[in-house]
Amino acid sequence: MALTRLIQLINAEGIFPQEWAAKEQVDQESIDAITEKVVMQLSPQDIVEHNLAAYSNSVEEYGQKQSNKLAVPELPLLMGMVPNQGLVLDLGAGHLRDSQYMIDPGCREALNRPGMISPPSEKRLRVIPLEGSTEFLKKNMYKLQPNLSLVPLVIKGDFMKPGYGEAFYSSDEELETIFTKGKLKPVLDGIWSCTGYLVHMVPGKLNETTAKWAEALKPGGIFSVSYIKRKEGKGNIKLLASKSALGEIKIFSHYTPKEVDEAFTSAGMRLIDMASGSYNGHGYVMDDFFGSSAYRKE
Numbered sequence: 001m002a003l004t005r006l007i008q009l010i011n012a013e014g015i016f017p018q019e020w021a022a023k024e025q026v027d028q029e030s031i032d033a034i035t036e037k038v039v040m041q042l043s044p045q046d047i048v049e050h051n052l053a054a055y056s057n058s059v060e061e062y063g064q065k066q067s068n069k070l071a072v073p074e075l076p077l078l079m080g081m082v083p084n085q086g087l088v089l090d091l092g093a094g095h096l097r098d099s100q101y102m103i104d105p106g107c108r109e110a111l112n113r114p115g116m117i118s119p120p121s122e123k124r125l126r127v128i129p130l131e132g133s134t135e136f137l138k139k140n141m142y143k144l145q146p147n148l149s150l151v152p153l154v155i156k157g158d159f160m161k162p163g164y165g166e167a168f169y170s171s172d173e174e175l176e177t178i179f180t181k182g183k184l185k186p187v188l189d190g191i192w193s194c195t196g197y198l199v200h201m202v203p204g205k206l207n208e209t210t211a212k213w214a215e216a217l218k219p220g221g222i223f224s225v226s227y228i229k230r231k232e233g234k235g236n237i238k239l240l241a242s243k244s245a246l247g248e249i250k251i252f253s254h255y256t257p258k259e260v261d262e263a264f265t266s267a268g269m270r271l272i273d274m275a276s277g278s279y280n281g282h283g284y285v286m287d288d289f290f291g292s293s294a295y296r297k298e
Contacts, residue, residue: 002053005046006239006249009038023243031249035239039251044202047251048132048158051200055094056135058245062095065244071101071111071194074292077273078192078224079119081294086125086189087152089179089216091159092196093129096140102127102192103150107143125190128179130155130165137168155179159197160205162212184215190222195290198227198260201253203236206260211267217297223269226292229276230254257291269295 003018010017013034020026042050055062062068075098082088090099100107102125108118127150131137134156144151152172157165163184170176177183191213201209210223217223230236234254242248261271273294278287 002057004050004053006038006042006050006251009041010034010249013038017241017249018247020241020246023246026241026243026246028241031239031241035237036235039203039237039239044160044205047200047202048160051251052132054248054250056133058242058248059095059133059135059139061245068095068097069111070113071098071108071116072226072277072292073113073116074224074226074273074275074294075101075192075194076117076119078190078222078294079123079125081222081272081296082125082189084123084125085150087187088125088127088190088192089188089213090127090129091191091193091213092200093131093136094194094196095136096129096131096143098192098194099127099129099151100143103144103147124150126150126152128153128155128175130157130159130179131168132156132158134168141169153179159193159213160202160209162209162216178216184212186216186218186221188216188221189218190224191217193225195226195228198225198255199252201255203253206255206263207266210263214264214267214269214297219297221297222272222294223264223297224292224294225260226277226290227260228252228254228289229291230256230259255291257293260291260293264293264295269297272296 015030093099101111105121153175154169155165156168163182165180167176236254238252240250240252275292276288277290
């Protein structure tokens with residue numbers, strides 16, 4: 001794990017995650033006890049840079065987790081709500097699993113969770129993956145290569161800065177200008193984010209950032225997101241010490257369904273679907289952990 005500002009602050013409290021050599025040493029209780037104190041000392045950029053470092057340091061481990069290998073049921077639902085060949089932004093695309101699912105019918109059966117039903121084989125979308133980690137993009141672009149004609153743009157960028165970034169790959173100058181040069185306009189049929197966008201949202205920026213991304217949706221476009229549910233009496237930030245990637249700590253944002261709904265409604269969208277789900281990863285199993293919501297732009 002890189003010696004980020006967060007790790008430095010944790011070390012200053014006498015806790016050294018980088019020295020944990022076995023999962024039995026992972027001290028989540030001590031991390032919880034100092035979370036509020038250390039998080040208030042982080043800038044928005046500190047949070048972004050820490051999570052980028054954490055994910056870039058665990059590319060191989062991330063891809064091997066069973067929970068990360070399979071798509072979620074909300075993805076086929078999104079695909080059913082946008083037109084064939086519609087343009088979708090995969091926000092926080094990670095290891096490009098979902099981008100691949102949307103463009104390649106041949107991969108879907110292997111990526112489905114038990115009980116999931118694939119979209120019709122003729123249903124294929126055009127996809128723009130946006131990911132902050134160069135390492136994730138370099139190691140996973142091969143998944144898109146057979147169907148690259150359906151991928152007009154791949155963005156290496158920060159979803160906290162809508163419309164800005166750099167083209168990791170581009171075959172469409174107009175879309176490149178729209179999404180990397182700050183020229184957002186309504187060209188998208190959908191925005192998809194499986195645990196990327198809201199899970200790593202910088203505190204205090206949800207409404208502003210969501211409203212900006214909504215500018216890129218066509219009227220009637222769908223914004224589908226999943227998020228970690230904030231429990232009553234709990235804070236908005238969780239520092240999760242991994243038991244599967246020792247020394248790794250990720251910053252997770254938590255929201256209530258009401259907080260999510262208020263942000264998307266204020267951005268001119270209407271709730272059309274919502275669900276809940278469990279979590280199994282980083283050595284933890286938690287029920288009713290995730291919420292997911294789909295919104296339609298009015």
